[in-house]
Amino acid sequence: MSDHARPGAGAVNEDKAAEEAQLRAVWANPTGWRYWTSVNNYQIGLWYGSAAFAFMLFAGLLALLVRAQLAVPENDLISPELYNQAFTLHGTVMMFLFAVPIFEAVAIFLLPPMLGAREMPFPRLGAFGFWSFFIGGVFVCGSIFFGAAPNSGWFMYPPLATSEQAGIGADIWLLGLSFIEVASIAAAVELIVGIMKCRAPGMRVNLMPLFAWYLLIVAGMILFAFPPLIAGDLLFEMQRMFDWPFFDPERGGDPLLWQHLFWIFGHPEVYIIFLPAIALLAMIIPTFSGRPIVGYSWIVLAAVGTGFLSFGLWVHHMFATGLPQISLAFFSAASEAVAIPTAVQIFVFIATMLAGRVIFSTPMLFAMGGIAIFIMGGLTGVMVALAPFDWQAHDTYFIVAHLHYVLIGGMLFPVFAGLYYYYPLIDGQRMSDRVGRLAFWLMFTGFNITFFPMHIAGLRGMPRRVYTYPADIGWDWLNLISTMGAVVLGIGMFAVVMDVTLHRRRQPRGEQNPWNAGTLEWLNEPEENWGVRSIPKVASRYPLWDQPTLAEDVRAGRGYLADAKEGRRETLVTSVLDAEPEQVLRVGGTSYVTIFCAATLGTVFVALTFKWWLVSLAAGIAFVGGVLYWLWTGTGEIPDRDEKDIGHGISLPLYASGVKSTGWWAMFITMTGDGTAFASLVFGYFFFWTIHTDFTGGQAGPGAFWPMAALALFALAWSVTLGAREINRQGSVLATRLLLVLGAVLAACGCAAALAGPWTSAMDPTAHVYPAIVWILVIWAAIHGAVGVLMQLYCLARSLAGRLTPRHDMELHNVALYWHFMLVTALVTFAVVGLFPEVL
Amino acid sequence: MLPALAALSACSGVQSALDPAGEEATQVATLFWVMTVGGGVIWAGTVALALYASRWKRHAATEQGAGRLIFWGGVVFPVVVLTALLSYALWLMPSLRPFGGEATQGLRIEIVGNQFWWHVVYRRDGAEVVSANEVRLPVGQRVEFALESADMIHSFWIPALGGKMDLIPGRTNRLSLLATKAGVYRGQCAEFCGISHALMAFPVVVSEPAEFDAWLEARTRPAIGLDGSPAAARLFVDRGCGDCHRVDGTEARGTAGPDLSHVGSRLTIGAGLLPNDDETLARFIAHPASLKAGSRMPAYLDLPAAELAEIAAWLKGLQ
Secondary structure, rough: HHOOHHHHHHHHHHHHHHHHHHHHHOOOOOHHHHHHHHHHOOHHHHHHHHHHHHHHHHHHHHHHHHHHHHOOOOOOOOOOHHHHHHHHHHHHHHHHHHHHHHHHHHHHHHHHHHOOOOOOOOHHHHHHHHHHHHHHHHHHHHHHHOOOOOOOOOOOOOOOOOOOHHHHHHHHEEEEEHHHHHHHHHHHHHHHHHHOOOOOOOOOOOHOOOOHHHHHHHHHHHHHHHHHHHHHHHHHHHHHHHHHHHHHHHHOOOOHHHHHHHHHHHHHHHHHHHHHHHHHHHHHHHHHOOOOOHHHHHHHHHHHHHHHHHHHEEEHHHHOOOOOOOHHHHHHHHHHHHHHHHHEEEEEHHHHHOOOOOOOOOHHHHHHHHHHHHHHHHHHHHHHHHHHHHHHHHEEEHEEEEEHHHHHHHHHHHHHHHHHHHHHHHOOOOHHHHHHHHHHHHHHHHHHHHHHHHHHHOOOOOEEEOOOOOOOOOOHHHHHHHHHHHHHHHHHHHHHHHHHOOOOOOOOOOOOOOOOOOOOOHHHHOOOOOOOOOOOOOOOOOOOOOOOOHHHHHHHOOOEEEEEOOOEEEEEEEEOOOOOEEEEOOOOOOOOHHHHHHHHHHHHHHHOOOHHHHHHHHHHHHHHHHHHHHHHHHOOOOOOOOEEEOOEEEEEEEEOOOHHHHHHHHHHHHHHHHHHHHHHHHHHHHHHHHHHHOOOOOOOOOOOHHHHHHHHHHHHHHHHHHHHHHHHOOOHHHHHHHHHHHHHHHHHHHHHHHHHHHHOOOOOOOOOHHHHHHHHHHHHHHHHHHHHHHHHHHHHHHOOOOOOOOOOOOOHHHHHHHHHHHHHHHHHHHHHHHHHHHHH | HHOOOHHHHHHOOOOOOOOOOHHHHHHHHHHHHHHHHHHHHHHHHHHHHHHHHHHHHOOOOHHHOOOOOOHOOOOOOOOHHHHHHHHHHHHHHHHHOOHHHHHOOEEEEEEEOOOOOEEEEEOOOEEEEEEEEEEEEEOEEEEEEEEEEEEEEEEEEOOOOOOEEOOOOOOOOOEEEEEOEEEEEEOOOOOOOOOOOOHHEEEEEEEHHHHHHHHHHHHHHOOOHOEEEEHHHHHHHHHHHHHHHEEEOOEEEOOOOOOOOOOOOOOOOOOOOEEEHHHHHHHHHHOOHHHOOOOOOOOOOOOHHHHHHHHHHHHHHHH
């Protein structure tokens, strides 16, 4: 890049200054109240993180309330009902509103500068995800002030949680969290596309920072872990609202189905929380060891292995439910196996420190404290993974101790390490070392005083989730110690909060890269919104260490895409494996449509909780309208020219469709998650089949005719949609439009035929689980068919408006991709509901 | 920490898994101690290694040497240790809970979980004894439990004897326990089952087989104190108590609440909640929900004190 030193340097400098001013203006945030319509990854990341942190403090206060109640035996400080709400909300908020979102926040904040990108590929989607999370979180947390919080424990086992005793809290849990899960999946889509397609040129996958590797794995896990829970939520809420008996054994249902769906989500969830924390350590430890990580391939493979294995462990949460011993043995073995990749990751850190010269800074203090705590949680995990020991330990305070050692050691301490490490990127200065070390020791000792005695209390027979306990059976002083420790832990946390809120702005701007780290995010200036001044060419895992001129070149605007002449926010899209430049992506800017969509979707869920059907319907229509407006105005824009010069003699297209476009990837990823939810429903169907000798309970089925008719219609709609894409490419615009109309008509008829099956057989979904699960599958297919119709009509409208042409056909590619998934959904649905009962 | 933990195990309470009085609990306690000592050593070793690497070492290791550490410490060592541990535990499993076959010929106890109490039925040689909120077992004889639930998911757990097993609506789970030491222990519901989950416990009395046989045999007949107060027995039925509770030998045949046929001989009332005497019985009858939130039994606050005392005394006499 040094070939840019040319004669007339003064003029060049002026040009560069003007270029920089324009770039700054393009990426600038709106001011005043409109600030909140920002979509920039810094703002979204910061808001996301702050909100998650605030929810964590709230849940921490609930924990202190719980500890206060348990300080002495037979205490009557709070009522059993409030106690049950407090511990349920504590677990729920920590898991869903802190542990997962905090990493989505950190990733949205860090990834663009770390990858050398200006922005995430879908900034508005990020903003929509944040607002959804925020609205849903406030709704769920606020419930406790009305005595209406969920009270059945954070895993919401039916029949307790389906009973009237659960009250409206159960609906708030199910609907509020479903809404938040939407945000998580939105973030997963954004992270995967961002990491795969928006890396700086030259950053091949084997040069990716470990944080990006981990987040890619975790986002993939979210895609397969959250949908089973969403499917479970759907079944659960159908039972609560309309009495469909999915979990009612008197009508063929089974409460264990929920436990399977919940833990197929719940166990990967633990690793979704834990892996990003390890990712932070994988950035911190090399920096303070002053050398690259030792065993890059080891740690990446170990993370991938952990991700895979985590989906095969869920039954170890169900060792006491009476499953056959052979399956207990299998899941015991799988649960032990996951300790191996975990050990590899720990030893990679130890090896890196061993081969480096370690500076024991405050972030390192938190990192090492976290590792020490986590190893202990891992070892008790090895213990409880063995079914015989778990029969004793399950549902006791031993488990409470184990899970807090794992999550606080494996997640909270690394997050605090990350906070102390990355704070200069937020505020241009370090946090206080003195306060940090004090806070660490308070938290570390407070934590151990709180949770170590719980191991003993649990082995002495204390079950979890008890609001009181008798005196003199050996639990009194253990609980008193725990409560005192919790206060110390709380004081430590409070010290950090004070450090963040009071310490700020007292000191002048610190160094750019205060820890002398090697990765690109340290080029970032907190005052700037543009991610990187210009995009570098990367040739190393630690470019700031190995490419000495890189920092200067980037800052001087000598990298790629240094300008924003057209006044648009742009970032580079590169190829998945080798990061070859492919496209200049124009990303969405400031907009309030994201808040509008989040607010209307939130209204749908809140209104459903209170059974305000009309409000919910109206909000749903407004939401769909909002999304259409968003897509229409913000995506698939035909650029004013075909290509843009990004410097260094490279010109890249501004428009891409099909597999080269980020939108196609987003659709693919979204539909993978959607397909997982669908597979979970099909799993439910066969689960009921396996537990009953008479699966149908004597109820009529939908017959074969209507399901086969629906399948045929959907298959035709699919082929017509593909035809439209091909014909359009060949330039026959009129034929394309006609095919789209035909496709929409066929798909609409398919939806009607799908519903006609159970309808004409008068299947009553409240009578037995068989008609209920058939209805759910058919409704799922019909709703997806209806969305397919909407997409076909959208393409038609784009074509009529001249926004979709033979050369600019991104929408048609994405819709065709959707219809591939739709065809699979239809094939499975109608074969299962129409043919399977016939061949039985 | 380890010596402190070891000191705690002796005499650690009536509900402790570390003070075993049954075959499974003994085996698992041994397993626990093996793993705790082993885990403690591994923890100390790994943390010491991390501290050495980060603080104490003088010279940086070579990358190759550090890489070998990943292989030996992160792969080989855990594979060896976990394989050994898993083999031991899997070998243990079938012997701890031998279901079916020869085990079923002895005593069989059916437990039905309710919010927030236990329905208990003893079956042996065609005899049936119905009881509630207390479990009695003979020393040295394997007992098979059939576990069901009438409402929510509960979990049946006697830590001193062995691990827990859930009671799930629509299913019958089985558990097999072998008590090895006579004594009085405490069991408790381990799966969160609603507002008074914390108050769903039960005493467990393990006695010598002869003593147990005598106890069980006596329970096949109406209680000895049944005729102690005909007026109280009359009141019990007239006030509606019999609609929910059964007392063998009277018209009280309800099944919605705990069987009270020999309630006077139980160690506690209210599922391990209070000691069993005239005064606590009267308190419970007068206002159950004040002692146990969510109890389905209605309050009898308008029952005259004399009648209350009479009923309580009669119940206490049902031995």
